[in-house]
Amino acid sequence: MAHDPHALRALLGEDAELCHRAITGEHGVSLPPFTDHHVHLHLFDETRLAAGGIAGAVDLGGDPVALARRENHGIPRVAYAGAFLTAPGGYPVGRSWAPGEITREISDPSAHPGVPGGAATAVDEQASFGASVIKVALNSTAGPVLDSETLSAVVAVARERGLAVIAHAEGERMPRLAFDAGVSGFAHAPFSEYVGRAFLARSAAAGHVWISTLAIHRGDEEAAEFARVNLAGFAAAGGRVLYGTDLGNGEQPVGVNADEVTALDRAGVRGPALIRAMSDPWPHAEPPSGVRTFVPGPPPHHADEVAGWLRGATVVPTEELVHDDH
Structure with a gap:
């Protein structure tokens, strides 16, 4: 039974613990703090995330000035990319949800700082406002995309600054364009074509991260x-999968998204692998400090029950939790 600590950890990972809250006496399960690795903070109220079980968030497209000036609430811990870097007229330029402040159009592959429209200029601007990662938009279904020379320049400059580059790759061969330029991973599991086993193996071997966002394709x-x-193929090849929802894109719950959890489960990312995807601290090395994700009530008995059970998750200070399995 999952109420046994050993069975619980087999189902949810070694860091899952039966516990109760010292103040309320409420019993439940303590898990490592969850992060949503793909959000857009300008489209929802981030202060609601903790109540829904999310202790960290990665903004993958916003106004770098506003992000640098945002009030730091401590939790959720926020990392961000700053603006989308895109080709002149490329996605998401002109979208109703994408004000001009959240895009930078790159017209020159120059790696020299300060060149107008240059690759280095765009990367350096995001870095100067505290970006932890760089986001490039490669959506050939919605306009022009960066050519291979310019994209490679963005990646090279970012690498020199110690920043990973994550690609929104949409359209045929866009994942391959991103891969060949040396990106660190994908903002969405590729969804325009089957990328093939060889690509999946190469991506996993390269240490890429894939942010899931599976539930946004409903319909x-x-x-x-x-x-x-x-x-599923990337995970089976040993790839590093990250839970992410593209929160702000359409109607979604602010907090753990059971639809995304269910979709990950159907892709074979279940049990301890699911919890790892949700609690991976990327792009940080360590998880948010001083908190845990807590799910009240009886723990699940089977993997099929986990998505619904996680709907009750909330973020709780670590010091408030008392372990029950010692």
Whole structure:
């Protein structure tokens, strides 16, 4: 039974612990703090995340000035990319949800600082406002994309600054364009085509991170199937999968998204692997400090029950939790 500490850890990972809250006496399960690795903070109220079980968030497209000036609430801990870097007229320029402040159009592959429209200029601006990662937009279905020379320059400059580059790769061959330029991973599990076993193996071997965002394809069966199969293959090849929802994109719960958890489970990311994807501290090396994700009530008995059970998750100070399995 999952109420046994050993069975619980087999189901949810070695860091899962039966516990109760010292103040309220409420019993439940303590898990490492969860992070949503793909959000857009300008489109929702981040202060609601902790109540929904999310202790960390990675903003993958916003106004770098506003992000640098945002009030730091401590929890959620926020990392961010700053603006989307894109080709002139490329995605998401002109989108109703994308004010001009959240895009930078790169027209020159120059690696020299200060060149107008230059690759280094765009990367350096994001870094100067505290970016922890760089986001490039490669959406050939919605306009022009960065050519291979310019994209490679962005990646090279970012690497020199110690920053990973994450690609929004949409459209045929866009994941391959990103891979060949040396990106560190994908903001969405590729959803425009089957990328193939060789690509999946190479991506996993390269140490890429893939942010899931599987549930955003609800209503588009083809994209949903491409994303599921690609992510399942990447995970099976040993790839590093990160839980992410693209929160702010459409109607989604602010907190643990059970639809995303269910989609990950269907892609074979379940049990301890699911909890690892949700609690991976990327792009940080360590998880948010001083807190845990706590799920009240009886723990689940089977992997099929985990998605629904996680709906009750909340973030609790570590000092408030008393372990019950010692």
